[in-house]
Every structure is written in C-alpha cells, then in structure tokens.
Amino acid sequence: MQRQPGRGVGGAGLGTGKKTRLNRILHQHGLRNGTAIFLPYDHGLEHGPRDFFDNPVVSDPAYIIRLALEGGFNGIAVQIGLAEKFYWDYAGEVPLILKLNGKTDIPSDAEALSPLHASVADAVRLGADAVGYTLYVGSPAQETDFRQLRQVREDAQRLGMPLIVWAYPRGAAIEGKGGRDSFYAVDYAARTASELGADMVKVNFPHPEKVSGVKDAYQHEFSPQQAIDAVVRSANRTLVLVSGGEKAGDEAMLEKTRQSMEAGATGLIFGRNVWQREHDESLRFVARLREILSQHPRAGAPGA
C-alpha cells in the first residue's frame, strides 16, 4: 500500500527505542489515534516573561504541566531547567519533549543560531519521549546549526530518541524572500528538516500570498489548503506539526487546524493560543481542537 504523506514514519532506519517512544506519544496519549497535540512552553526563554503577563498563573510551569494532563495533550515541550525542577511530580503522566537548544530574543535575528544547552543523554535521564531542536533555516549561521543538528541526530539515533525539529526560516536573507512565514520559506524549512533526518517537523502555517524575490514556482496563486498540502508533501515521511503562533481568533485557529489535518499533518503544537486564556476557556478550546483531530486518525503504529 502506498504511504500517505505524514502518515507513517521510519521504516528500516527507525530503532526500537524510537518506535516505542513514538508509539507512546501517538497511540498511548491524547486521542490515541496517531494524531498529536503538544503543549509548548519554552516562551520564557525565547521571548522572556512578557507572554505570561495577561494571565500570570501561566508563569508557573506546574500549572502548564497540569493543563497538559487535564487537556489530554500528547506531550509538553520544555527546556532542561524546567524539566529538571517540575517534571518529577508528573513523570510519565504526560510525555516530555526536552528542548535541547534555545536562545533569548534580545539580539537580532539577522544571524540567528540557537545554541545547545542540553543533550540527548539528559533526555534519556529525565525519561523524555522525544527531543526538540530549533533549526534556523537560511540563517548566515546555518553551517554551525547544521553541525549541531548532526550531533543531536547521531545521539538521538544511537539512544533511540525521536527528534522533533522546530524548523524556522530566519536570518537576514529570508526577509528579502517573502519573510519567515511565506509559503516559500515554510515549504523549504519543512523539506530541510526532512532531508536532515527529523522524525517530526514543526512549522508555522504558510502564508500563500505571492511574494517577490523568490523562485518562479512560488509566484502562482495558491490557496492556504494548497500551500499546506505542499508543505506536508515536502516533509514526506517526516511527521508534520503545525504551530499556533501569536494569539488569534478561535475560528481562524480551528480553520488552520482543519486545513492542516486535511493536508495529512500529524497534529498541532499550540502554546499561546491555549494558555493565554482562563483555565476553563483553555480546556474548552482544546476540546474543539481534539474534535477536529478525532476525525483524522492516522493509520498504524509508527514504522509499521
């Protein structure tokens, strides 16, 4: 049977540890139907505490982990410091995705590089089910980034740890080519993560408007659905997660979710749109996301 884009991972290259962990994330948590919703919480490092101002309770990592449990998430993504101090109380109840690199947004993004500050061995020690790596596709520092990612990929392969790449187009060059969220940029980022060995890739939803300064192929009229279809195709056997971005209207988020799932994405990684609201509101919103994902089950165990 021909594989559907984004519907199966691995094959011969997938070790048993990776397969076990992916199976735990995709089939033993959340909806248990091969889809996923992750709760990311690395904003305190990436943006500083400003993202917590409107709803101060979310500055408490324990609140977020409890929200992930109550909302039936497939995992939480945090940096090492929070994983070490807060995951202990909830170990094994919701899968941990340990972010291995990260940076502040105090310097400009012109030469963006996200340095490593944790290892795949840390992820094993903490009982994580995946590691996260932020790759700045197109940055002038791309060469160093690729080298860092190679080390992480080799360690992940050796230790049986799934690798999720946050594939962000960044750096001076991308601003002249439609910008970081353009269809061209997101499509290229998805393909790059796949080419470099990611098991899952996290991308922003592409903006399909025509842009100047990029290849002719991207100059046609595309609908949002055509753009996300192409991004999932570009990722091929790398599973696609679509991110939330800044807080937006619920209907826009739900539509983005429908289009992503229709395209063959595995799921979502929504942070601010989930936790920048009152607790009950967060749970109600997540229930609506789950309703959409429940209509798009993904076949079989990973690697099957």
Ligand SMILES: O=C(CO)COP(=O)(O)O
């Ligand atoms: O993956 C993410 C941050 O690491 C996405 O977070 P947001 O949904 O808040 O954009």
